Amino acid sequence: MNKKSICLLFFFVTISKLIVSQDKQDFIRYLFKEKQNNELLQFIKESYWNNDSLDYLLAKYHLGYQRDSSFLFFVQKSKKLFVADTIAMGYASCYFLKSDQLEQERIEWFREMQKNRKVEGINKMSDIFFLNEIKSNLIHESNFPNLLQASVKKYKQAAQKNPIKAACLSAVVPGLGKMYIGKYRIGFNAMFMNGVFAAQTYESIHKLGVKHPLSIVNIILSSLFYASTIYGSYRDTEYYKKENLQQLYHDASNYYSTVYYPDLYE
């Protein structure tokens, strides 16, 4: 064999490998778009022999169909390849904004992986959320897409609420503290129940006297409900802040996931 034929053979083998791998990727893309889950999984398992590529594709497959534990299992094996894939990483970081779905320990590793990446543009936004760098006084609605602006505004408003103020308001008028955080129905409910207990206590004291057992039971019950309204207003305000941040994460996750999901295999 002369040099020319060896070169030609080498050239032919390289080109054919490239064409075959391109065909494989096209077919995977086609199966993903047609939502042929089982066929896609079978094709990946049969066509890729290299362990790293196989684990990377399996991680991507489980991410696409939102199987958290399987995704985390395979992504740990193919860390380098996965981090290099910007779109998959973007989709994963958006999806995992809803971190309450997973155990804290499992996502800690994922967060560590995120910290070491340099990201730009839309991907940066999800990373900012993810690393808990979000601070109510620093963010502005206009920096976010239209669909997210309402959630951001609500979160900013919630962050300004003071739990002690809510408790004091509830001490003055039971239920007012709950209205202060925008929960009008719950506030009216608390006001009504406290009113009923107060009226009942007043009536029993007026008719039976303070020392009567029924009056004592009524006094204990009404003061317990009154105290629980004050204490509840404090707790609800603290929870209201967390709740709104979590809602913002959910909205952001849903929004950014739709951006990345169709391009997962592009």
Add this chain to the structure above:
Amino acid sequence: MHKKETPKALYFLSGAMIYFYQNCISEQIQATCTYQISCSEYIKLCIQEYGFFHGTLAGLNQYMKCSPNNFKNHLAYTLNEDNKIINSIKDE
């Protein structure tokens, strides 16, 4: 919140009252709760976690919020598949 020591008598008394309610009264009145962890169970768990005083107040706070009328005051993600409000002792 730190757990406070509850006198044993109060602990058993509240436990007995909740046990009586859950096994005798609740079924008779066909009580339905809007929360995933029902109000009586929530009070029981809160007393175990936070002690008698804080636990009772936190439990009564949920009891006062427990009405189908209040569904609109809860965010969408806090509702589960059975349309019950997801609650946990640590969050609220």
